[in-house]
Amino acid sequence: MTTQTTRRTPSRTHGDVTETDVAEAAVSVRDIHKSYDDRAVLSGVSFDVSKGQVFALLGPNGAGKTTLIRILTTLIKPSSGTASVLGHDLTKDPARVRELISVTGQYASVDEELTGMENLVMIGRLLGESKRGATARADELLAEFDLTDAGSRRVGLYSGGMRRRLDLAAGLISSPPVIFLDEPTTGMDTRSRSALWNVVTRLAEQGKTIFLTTQYLEEADTLADRIAVLDGGTIVASGTAQELKRQVGGESIELVLDDGTVAREATEGDPERVRQVLNAYHAAGKTVRTFSVHAPTLDDAFLALTGHPAARAPQDTKENAR
């Protein structure tokens, strides 16, 4: 189920925040706090995203993912702490930062009354393109996002997946080097999801830095070079998917006994240990009907790190007070 794409090894993978040279980092976040009235949404978040990396911020609903994205895309100011995009401070030079980023939100913020083509041309014109230049770029992007046929139709008639793709295309008109995707596939069906994953992979291959938030482990596992788990307003773990999985231990086997009970035994990938387990059950007079080997999943890691299972479908979930 893992579509491993060609990836550069992340420059630094272990530990928490590594003091990367700020100029090297595409996105640098230092001790960001954000509270509304007395409610703390983010309490001391720090990390770096290297240039060209696909970085996933993983966390349940209410963990503060969207708040962090809103800060990083200049929409709101942090209560304290600093952050920069390609060396430009977000609070001091938001105008410059806006030239370097694009944002695709949870809800496709495209104009439903206009056609796909008109949407892209409009954004191009707003960015100072000539009419001809904007039209050419729109054609290019529609083709790239498989929307050429839909280009002349009103966006109001698009499916959710098409809207999301158009939204992403609109963000790419000025070819920004850093792309923010806030829960890009939440609420999408499997097909639209994998279509969007392909787009993200392609953008990564073009050398873009991609910062995505997600509540789906599979998404982080498939796309990201590096994952940070945000829970209750702080980063509780970060590293590659492999490293996160390793944090929660090794393989185990699951046994289904004749009487229908299910047991799980740690094996750490050692065949000798498997034999011992099976012998022990035999000696105890219990018949094992079937057994299966389980590698640790990101699910297990998530559960171990946050103390609650990962979201399967988008729904309620309150602030996760620690």
Place this chain on the structure above:
Amino acid sequence: MNAPATQSAGPARHGARGMSSELVFTKRSVIHSLRNLDSLVTAVVAPVAIMLLFVTVFGAALDTTVGGAYADYVTPGVMLLCAGFGAALTATSIHTDVSKGFIERLRTMPIRASGVIFGHVFASVLRNLGSTVIVMFVAVALGFRPTASPAEWVGISALLVAYILVFTLIAAAWGLAATSADSAGMFSFIALFLPYLSTAFIPVDNLPGFLRGFAENQPLTLVIEALRGLATGSPDQHTLVLSAVWLLGLGVAATVLTTVLFRRAARK
């Protein structure tokens, strides 16, 4: 702050120059108006229907009340009613842009996001000027006979444009302040009913005392009386000056309010 990081930063875009982003937004809002059935009906069908209704259905009964041709009496009021009703749609359009995240997206781009409000306002002025011209044609067909001089026509046009602009700005502020599509749409009711509490359709003598005080002094009455004076070739300085003062005051207040609310809309 440091130069090296910017080199690999891709093409720098600085947004459209001068007023061109405002024009792009205006074009967008005009397209919206043309594609939206609601706004077309409001802009074209409502003026015709309301004019016909008042002059042909109530007109005969009211000729004596107003002392003259009812078409002459009622036309300025219907113009303002239609323009106000049409301008009220701006509240809904702007609320939609806020709630669907369109304005938020603009704010993450290197452009002047407030241009989107300018676009809505400018498009509303164009749309409702069209609407008042339709009222005018229907009115003339039904017996409206203005006797204004060219200078007075200029005055009429200026007053109408100012009225539409101010009403649209108030609608814009309303749309930004609205917390739901329903509350944004509420502005249409105000626009629809405010003219009934003025001299738009009948002289105030027929109203009960407590309403009369309001109806006599509310800005709509002043603008209507000023328009009547201009249309009949007898401009009334009192109502003209008061209208101008009201419109200027409301216009400035609505602009300030819109600016503040627009800033606030994203700082949450």
